[in-house]
Amino acid sequence: MSIDxxxxxxxxxxxxxxxxxxxTLVTREAGQPPRSETRAVDDxxxxxxMGVLAAGHExxxxxxxxxxxxxxxxYGASPLPVAPDRDTVVRLEVRRPYxxxxxxxxxxxxxxxxxxxxxxxxxxxxxxxxxxxxxxxADGAELVIITTTGGIxxxxxxxxxxxxxxxxxxxxxxxxxxxxxxxxxxxxxAVVARDGDxxxxxxxxxxxxxxxxxxxxxxxxxxxxxxxxxxxxxxVALLARSHxxxxxxxxxxxxxxxxxxxxxxxxxxxxxxxxxxxIAADGDAVYLADPCGGAIEELAVxxxxxxxxxxxxxxxxxxAVQGGRVWGAGTLPLSGSDGARVVLASSDREGRxxxxxxxxxxxxxxxxxxxxxxxxxxxxxxxxxRLRPFELVALPGGDLVALLTEGYFHSExxxxxxxxPVVSEIELTTFEYLLVQASSRAVVHRVRTFCxxxxxxxxxxxxxxxxxxxxxHTLDDPDMYRPLQxxxxxxxx
Amino acid sequence: MRLAxxxxxxxxxxxxxxxxxxxxxxxxxxEYRGGSAELEGIGARIAALLRKRTSLDVVDAETxxxxxxxxxxxxxxxxxxxxxxxxxxxxVRAAEVLLVGVGEFGDVILTFQRxxxxxxxxxxxxxxxxxxxxxxxxQQLAGWIERVLPPxxxxxxxxxxxxxxxxxxxxAVGGTARGKTPLAPVQVAAPARYDIVVAKPGFVDFxxxxxxxxxxEVVVRAELSRRGERPWYGRWWGxxxxxxxxxxxxxxxxxxxxxxxxxxxxxxxxx
Numbered sequence: 001m002s003i004d005x006x007x008x009x010x011x012x013x014x015x016x017x018x019x020x021x022x023x024t025l026v027t028r029e030a031g032q033p034p035r036s037e038t039r040a041v042d043d044x045x046x047x048x049x050m051g052v053l054a055a056g057h058e059x060x061x062x063x064x065x066x067x068x069x070x071x072x073x074x075y076g077a078s079p080l081p082v083a084p085d086r087d088t089v090v091r092l093e094v095r096r097p098y099x100x101x102x103x104x105x106x107x108x109x110x111x112x113x114x115x116x117x118x119x120x121x122x123x124x125x126x127x128x129x130x131x132x133x134x135x136x137x138a139d140g141a142e143l144v145i146i147t148t149t150g151g152i153x154x155x156x157x158x159x160x161x162x163x164x165x166x167x168x169x170x171x172x173x174x175x176x177x178x179x180x181x182x183x184x185x186x187x188x189x190a191v192v193a194r195d196g197d198x199x200x201x202x203x204x205x206x207x208x209x210x211x212x213x214x215x216x217x218x219x220x221x222x223x224x225x226x227x228x229x230x231x232x233x234x235x236v237a238l239l240a241r242s243h244x245x246x247x248x249x250x251x252x253x254x255x256x257x258x259x260x261x262x263x264x265x266x267x268x269x270x271x272x273x274x275x276x277x278x279i280a281a282d283g284d285a286v287y288l289a290d291p292c293g294g295a296i297e298e299l300a301v302x303x304x305x306x307x308x309x310x311x312x313x314x315x316x317x318x319x320a321v322q323g324g325r326v327w328g329a330g331t332l333p334l335s336g337s338d339g340a341r342v343v344l345a346s347s348d349r350e351g352r353x354x355x356x357x358x359x360x361x362x363x364x365x366x367x368x369x370x371x372x373x374x375x376x377x378x379x380x381x382x383x384x385x386r387l388r389p390f391e392l393v394a395l396p397g398g399d400l401v402a403l404l405t406e407g408y409f410h411s412e413x414x415x416x417x418x419x420x421p422v423v424s425e426i427e428l429t430t431f432e433y434l435l436v437q438a439s440s441r442a443v444v445h446r447v448r449t450f451c452x453x454x455x456x457x458x459x460x461x462x463x464x465x466x467x468x469x470x471x472x473h474t475l476d477d478p479d480m481y482r483p484l485q486x487x488x489x490x491x492x493x
Numbered sequence: 494m495r496l497a498x499x500x501x502x503x504x505x506x507x508x509x510x511x512x513x514x515x516x517x518x519x520x521x522x523x524e525y526r527g528g529s530a531e532l533e534g535i536g537a538r539i540a541a542l543l544r545k546r547t548s549l550d551v552v553d554a555e556t557x558x559x560x561x562x563x564x565x566x567x568x569x570x571x572x573x574x575x576x577x578x579x580x581x582x583x584x585v586r587a588a589e590v591l592l593v594g595v596g597e598f599g600d601v602i603l604t605f606q607r608x609x610x611x612x613x614x615x616x617x618x619x620x621x622x623x624x625x626x627x628x629x630x631x632q633q634l635a636g637w638i639e640r641v642l643p644p645x646x647x648x649x650x651x652x653x654x655x656x657x658x659x660x661x662x663x664x665a666v667g668g669t670a671r672g673k674t675p676l677a678p679v680q681v682a683a684p685a686r687y688d689i690v691v692a693k694p695g696f697v698d699f700x701x702x703x704x705x706x707x708x709x710e711v712v713v714r715a716e717l718s719r720r721g722e723r724p725w726y727g728r729w730w731g732x733x734x735x736x737x738x739x740x741x742x743x744x745x746x747x748x749x750x751x752x753x754x755x756x757x758x759x760x761x762x763x764x
Contacts, residue, residue: 001757005764023761024618033600037640038618047763051619051640052756063761084757094764353599 001053001088005063005076008095008162012121015065015074015096015114024064025050029057030081034324041065053084063092064397072097072397073114075490079138079185093140095161095489097395099402100143101433101449102131103484108145110164111445113400113435113488117473123447126164128157133181134487135190136161137206143487144190144206146178154178156190156204161489170209172216174202180226180485182235182493189261191235193227200224201237203264217264221257228281228493230301234267235259236286242275245386245408246315246331247292251275256286258301270304278392280493282321285349289319289328296328298349310351313343318403322394322492324348329389329403332358339363339383339409344401344436346394357441359434362387364409365467366426366453370460379467380426382409391483396490400444402435404483413459421459428453428466431482447473450480513645514589519550521557521587523568523578527596531625532603536593539605542634543591547646548708557585575606576613583610591641601625605641617641649707651683655691657715662693674715683707691715 003025008014023041028034039048053059058081065074076092099111107125115122130148137144143159156172159165176194183190183206190204199222205215225241237257244251254276258267278289288297288307294314297307310326318329327346334340339361347354361383368378384407391404407430414423429452435445451466451474468474475481487493522543524536540553557564561584571577573594582590587610594604600622607617619641623629639647655664657674664671664679667687671679674691681687683705691699696717705711 001759003759003761005761007764022615022618025759025761033622036618036620038615038620040614040616045763048761049644050759050761052758055757084759086757088757348599 001082001084001086001090003050003061003063004089004091005094006091006162007074010163013096013162013164015094019067020044020065020073021068022066022070023048023050024066026062026064027053027059028324029059055085056083058083061090061092062396063094065094071114072395072400075396076140077138077396077490079187093161095140097397097400097489097491098161099393099395099433099435099486099488099491100126100134100136101404101483101486102134102145103449104479104481105130107131108134108143108159109433109449109481109483111402111433111435111447113395113402113444117445122445123473126159128159132178133192133485135181135183135493136487136489136491137183137187138185139187140489142167142187143489144181144183146174146181146192148178149173152176152196154192156192156209158206158209167210168212170212170214172204172209172214174204174216176200176202179224179241181487182227182229184229184261185232191227191229191259191261193224193237195223195225197223201227201235201259203261219259219264219266221259221266224257225254226279228279228286230258230281230286231284233261234301235261236279236281236301238276238279240275242277242291242317243388243390244275244277244291245388245406246317246333247294248275249292256299256301258304268301268304270299270301272299272307277317277390278319280319280321280326282324282326282349282492287319287321287326289313289316289330291315291317291330294330296326296345298326310349311345311347311354313345318389318392320392320394320401320492321349322396323398325394325398327392327394327401327492329392329401331387331389334383334385337383340385340387340407342387342389342403342405342434344403344438346438355438357436357438359436359441359443362405362407363469364407364428364430364451365469366411366428366455366464367467368423368461369463369465378423378461380411380423380464382411382426382428384408385410391486391493393486393488393491393493395488399439400435400437402433402445402486402488402491404486405432405434406430407432409453413456421456422461424455424457424459424462424464426453426455426464430466432472433483433486443471445473446471447475449475450482452480514643516548516646516648517550518588519552519586520589520591521552521582521585522591522593523554523557523564523581525568525571525573525578525592525594527573527594529595529597529601531597531601531627532595532623532629535595535603538631538634539591539593539638542631542638546635546638546649547642548649549646552585552587561585573606575608575615578606578608579610579613582608597625601627603629603637605637607641617643649683650680651685651705651707652678652680652710653687653689653703653705654678654710654712655689655715656712657691657699657717659693659696659717662691662696662699662715662717665690665692678710681705683709689713689715691717693717695720 024038062077076094101109154174158167179195180193192202208215226238256270295309313330316330386408409428411426413425431450522540592606699715
């Protein structure tokens with residue numbers, strides 16, 4: 001069996017180059033643990049022998065390119081299992097594991113996980129008006145992106161991951177506020193989740209879109225907050241999704257609609273019994289982030305079962321699955337002088353082999369604009385009162401996860417000994433993008449995409465602007481945006 | 494009573510290098526544990542298997558400890574870093590270290606890392622996830638060794654030397670003509686069984702089947718009988734040998750044809 005690695009020609013996007021020191025072939029037979037073989041890459045132009053595979057045994061095939069420091073530089077995977085024989089040729093689209101965030105007014109934000117914040121090109125963008133959701137196809141070759149066109153109008157576009165340029169084809173119109181997006185493993189159907197009373201799913205024929213034609217079907221379900229693909233032919237839609245900070249048991253219980261894609265109709269509905277904040281799917285299993293139950297849960301949809309905990313996670317609000325591992329993001333509340341903090345946990349699908357990473361307490365700085373001094377300034381450091389990780393993507397390679405968080409920060413008014421206000425009461429709302437390396441517990445990227453606040457008047461120091469933390473990359477006012485959704489090439493959501 | 498064929502085993506050097514790592518190089522098999530007590534004695538088992546399956550000059554941990562008392566603490570201090578492990582390999586005069594790592598990450602993670610002592614780099618690595626308490630058998634261990642070592646290490650050779658009673662006789666080994674007697678020793682892949690035919694006009698063909706162990710020389714004494722004489726296989730013990738040979742040949746054929754068809758080599762094309 002030979003493997004062709006297809007890399008972008010643009011060196012700014014290609015994962016090859018002098019930094020690639022190792023190539024690892026990862027194969028996984030259904031029901032078996034993954035097997036990996038690594039070879040040093042001295043000369044990419046001479047190819048590599050990667051051992052043997054058993055003839056005829058279907059396996060998932062993936063290739064990882066790593067630097068000498070083990071950083072994942074490129075990844076490619078077969079979207080469907082491969083049956084090895086001597087004549088089999090497997091073509092893998094190898095890409096840098098980029099992360100994409102929607103929500104900005106004029107571009108899809110790009111984050112290159114192979115680079116550090118100080119490197120050129122780490123934070124970039126793909127010019128597109130008002131993207132609200134994106135998803136990569138399972139072969140890593142394309143990005144499906146939904147943009148808003150004003151009001152409740154939206155459009156679906158295709159972008160090449162090799163060039164970050166639009167692919168010739170149709171811009172498919174979609175009606176309704178879009179909340180989420182998923183693509184089937186065969187890359188033929190995009191399943192668009194629509195919010196609002198007339199919400200549901202829109203099934204877009206991507207083969208037709210590539211030919212410049214428009215072919216869509218709609219499934220009316222009500223307000224859909226998230227969508228995931230189950231198996232090869234079904235989607236699950238989360239209705240009454242919770243967007244609360246942690247648990248809000250006054251919210252209605254969520255439910256799951258199971259939709260048969262070939263029939264474009266709802267097959268069944270499952271009452272989840274509690275407000276659910278996020279869903280993910282792997283094979284025929286659905287995973288739920290249950291903030292009030294304090295757990296990441298597994299749910300069988302055929303036949304419908306009851307949610308069963310995979311692992312406990314306080315205030316779980318986001319879930320993702322990648323490479324057979326289930327990831328969850330939750331929050332630990334304020335404790336003493338420490339602010340709230342994000343907790344990441346992962347395990348295999350049976351809840352074994354669990355790891356937990358507690359990120360440092362989140363802080364923000366409010367900088368006084370009233371105080372004038374050549375070499376001095378007044379900043380108030382505020383611990384997070386509430387945090388909400390609301391989007392989670394596990395990157396290929398098993399060690400990096402990207403997430404979006406919303407934070408609420410509150411600082412009481414400060415008074416002098418006579419009771420006169422010196423520093424006003426401050427409230428800040430922030431949104432951040434984080435890239436976390438689980439093995440080292442390090443925050444690799446921390447980008448604040450949005451910060452806004454209010455300060456009560458009457459104090460000596462009454463006017464503030466958002467400052468920045470030492471480890472934080474921030475956007476200027478005109479560029480700030482509230483991120484909506486994350487995706488990653490070969491990443492699991 | 495005259496024996497028509499006699500077999501003798503003597504030590505032999507085989508498997509000349511052709512740009513591949515020397516199949517006789519000295520390899521230290523060292524064990525590194527990341528806080529796991531699983532797979533006790535795995536390093537020693539791997540060393541024993543390498544001795545059995547390859548021509549490598551294997552140094553196991555016990556042997557290494559005799560000349561390098563601090564090897565275990567130094568190895569622990571390396572924490573798996575290839576350059577550091579390579580320096581330890583150099584101290585036991587190894588060309589290469591096969592580092593067998595045992596760790597636990599829920600499952601037991603067993604890794605094999607080939608570290609080139611001269612460059613201080615890992616040249617290949619294999620990782621396997623095993624259930625806690627798993628006890629891999631020798632066949633599983635051999636499979637992992639085959640994946641981490643270059644194929645030439647497992648291409649073992651033996652030598653067949655034909656000592657014929659007649660000169661100018663045609664020799665075929667395993668169905669391939671090799672020339673006329675007197676013939677230089679023939680290097681063949683081993684372990685394997687080979688059919689040997691030594692034929693000369695006017696003489697009854699000499700036929701035998703010999704098993705060739707790796708790193709060994711098999712001497713075949715071919716006494717050719719003139720036609721009309723009672724050939725060697727016409728005697729009762731000759732028939733017994735042929736029967737045994739036939740069974741052996743069938744078994745060998747099955748092994749050789751089924752093995753390669755089950756394994757598909759994987760090659761990553763230039764990129």
